[in-house]
Amino acid sequence: MRRSLIALACASLLLPLAATAQDRWPDRPITLMGGFPNGSGVDIYARKLAEPLSRALGVPVVVDNRSGAGGNIASDFVAKARPDGYTLLFGTAGTHAINATLYRNLPFDPVKDSTPVTHLGDVPNVLTVSAERRPHFTSCAAVVEAAKAAPGKLNYASTGNGASTHLAGAQFIQVAGLDMVHVPFRGQPGAQTALLAGDVDLFFNQSGPAIGYIQQGQVKGLAVTTAQRLPALPDIPTVAEACGLVGFDSSTWYGIFAPPGLPAAIQERLNSEIQRIITAPDFRQWLIQTQGITPSTLTTSAEFRALQIRDIERWAEVVRKSGAQVD
Secondary structure (H helix, E strand, O other): OHHHHHHHHHHHHHHHHHHHHHHHOOOOOEEEEEOOOOOOHHHHHHHHHHHHHHHHHOOOEEEEEOOOHHHHHHHHHHHOOOOOOOEEEEEEHHHHHHHHHHEOOOOOOOOOOOEEEEEEEEEEEEEEEEOOOOOOOOOHHHHHHHHHHOOOOOEEEEOOOOOHHHHHHHHHHHHHOOOOEEEEOOOHHHHHHHHHHOOOOEEEEEHHHHHHHHHOOOEEEEEEOOOOOOOOOOOOOEHHHHHOOOOOOOEEEEEEEEOOOOOHHHHHHHHHHHHHHHOOHHHHHHHHHHHOOEOOOOOOHHHHHHHHHHHHHHHHHHHHHHOOOEO
């Protein structure tokens, strides 16, 4: 009885301290971690978001990229961080949906070991080729024709096993009935360099990094992986249009996660502030025109969690059919 009374007394003393810490939040810098290299789509968006979020919260928001293992290094770090609102993750459908099936021994549970904060938008991929090294690939149909004429000869780069750049290609190959070789790189810069050098034939790059190279004429965009054309690339057809693959649609998403156990008040504050930023007209215009990202229509953390759970099942089928597996 005495021990129970002491425990209750201690708990009652700690409650005001916890409440005070939440009331003061934030009172020091926040780290926004990304699992992919500088120059990746994640990095570009994270840095764009960090500046207005810093102003809104009144403290610095520092982007810290810890790349590797398909984003799992950063995701695992945040999953095990203190749930105090000072360590956040710029997550993706790769880190928190696809990897659940792709990795045999994932060091964290994408659902149990995370708190969803907010959805940031849907991310298309663009089928790209080097304008200089592969001038004969004038269309998506030309790629399909070449692949069918020489099974196993063509290859395509990706930013890593199980990344959207990999699975967009895997899904394309499955639907079109092709045989092509997957060449994974550690991040977007390596894959892009290989494409420009002619070391690989194709790259289903994310729209954000791809748009600049297309506009500069360094690469040719042959098709977008969404059901509709992108406003930023209106002259590039969809895969369904360009290759006759009716119903083809392959896109992923970005979102903010926190460690499990994040106080609801901090979760709601972060969701509110980020939603206000990403729905502002100037920010929406930046998303659509420079990144090719479809702005989010999900406004709550609960809606974001539901999307994540649905996509774990949706991508599991693509992963299984592709045969991709990482130990």
